Amino acid sequence: MGHGWEGAVLKLLRAKDFKLTVTGAEQVAPHYRRVSFTDGGLLAEVGVHPTMWVRLWFEHDGKPHQRGYTLVDPDPAAGTFDIEFALHNGTASNWSEQARPGDTIAATVYGTAFTRPDPAPDRLLLVGDAASLPAINSLLDAFPDTPATIWFETANDDTLPFRTRDGHDLHLVPRGDGTALETAVRADLPALVSPSTYLWITCDARTTRALTALARKELGIPKDRFHAMAYWRP
Numbered sequence: 386m387g388h389g390w391e392g393a394v395l396k397l398l399r400a401k402d403f404k405l406t407v408t409g410a411e412q413v414a415p416h417y418r419r420v421s422f423t424d425g426g427l428l429a430e431v432g433v434h435p436t437m438w439v440r441l442w443f444e445h446d447g448k449p450h451q452r453g454y455t456l457v458d459p460d461p462a463a464g465t466f467d468i469e470f471a472l473h474n475g476t477a478s479n480w481s482e483q484a485r486p487g488d489t490i491a492a493t494v495y496g497t498a499f500t501r502p503d504p505a506p507d508r509l510l511l512v513g514d515a516a517s518l519p520a521i522n523s524l525l526d527a528f529p530d531t532p533a534t535i536w537f538e539t540a541n542d543d544t545l546p547f548r549t550r551d552g553h554d555l556h557l558v559p560r561g562d563g564t565a566l567e568t569a570v571r572a573d574l575p576a577l578v579s580p581s582t583y584l585w586i587t588c589d590a591r592t593t594r595a596l597t598a599l600a601r602k603e604l605g606i607p608k609d610r611f612h613a614m615a616y617w618r619p
Contacts, residue, residue, distance in 0.1 A: 388442055388491070389449040395440075400495030403427040405441075407488040408465070410481070414543035416472045417515065418481050419457065421465065427494065428461040434499040435527035436520040441468070442491040445476040451493070452477045453616075455519035469546075471515035502610060506583035509533035512570055512596060514560075515545065516616040517587035522548040524585060534577060538566040538588060563619065567592050571599060578604055584611035590618045
């Protein structure tokens with residue numbers, strides 16, 4: 386199966402394509418699954434950075450369907466990494482539940498990047514949910530000695546694999562009507578922002594837009610001291 390018009394555009398933009406092979410899978414929680422892959426040469430060719438993500442290609446009703454996923458524990462020497470899936474009723478989620486060793490899937494690398502803040506942050510301010518947990522964890526690993534405050538929206542009672550440790554303040558926010566995460570961050574963020582903090586916002590599209598406006602217009606955080614990207618749409 387080809388990648389349709391999206392694949393054609395990515396090809397024109399010189400995106401790089403690879404074939405991943407499943408080596409195993411683990412049900413981390415009832416609604417959270419980790420699938421392990423060999424990388425088909427991906428890491429050796431493009432390198433690794435915190436929050437690195439790839440586009441995986443699935444088939445849905447005979448048409449190509451792509452979604453972005455953050456790499457978990459990429460190992461360039463071994464040519465391996467994991468990908469974690471927040472489970473729900475959807476094409477990618479269903480694929481992950483059925484994946485078995487030896488299965489293959491196409492992946493495209495384009496658009497992923499990370500610039501380390503300079504000067505280094507004295508505190509990380511991280512906002513996300515199950516879709517962005519791998520990116521959040523990669524930031525905690527990349528800055529192991531940096532204090533962090535994390536606002537994390539929860540949709541169920543799953544015990545997820547947070548890589549928090551001493552110096553990390555984790556605030557779990559039940560999803561409710563979908564506005565609770567924004568309300569919690571609005572209440573806490575102004576007192577925590579300083580010229581040396583770094584803010585990372587990766588949640589649903591509506592909340593990401595609202596908190597981006599808070600960061601830029603109300604708090605005046607410079608563009609190089611925060612990152613915002615919607616990871617999913619309701």
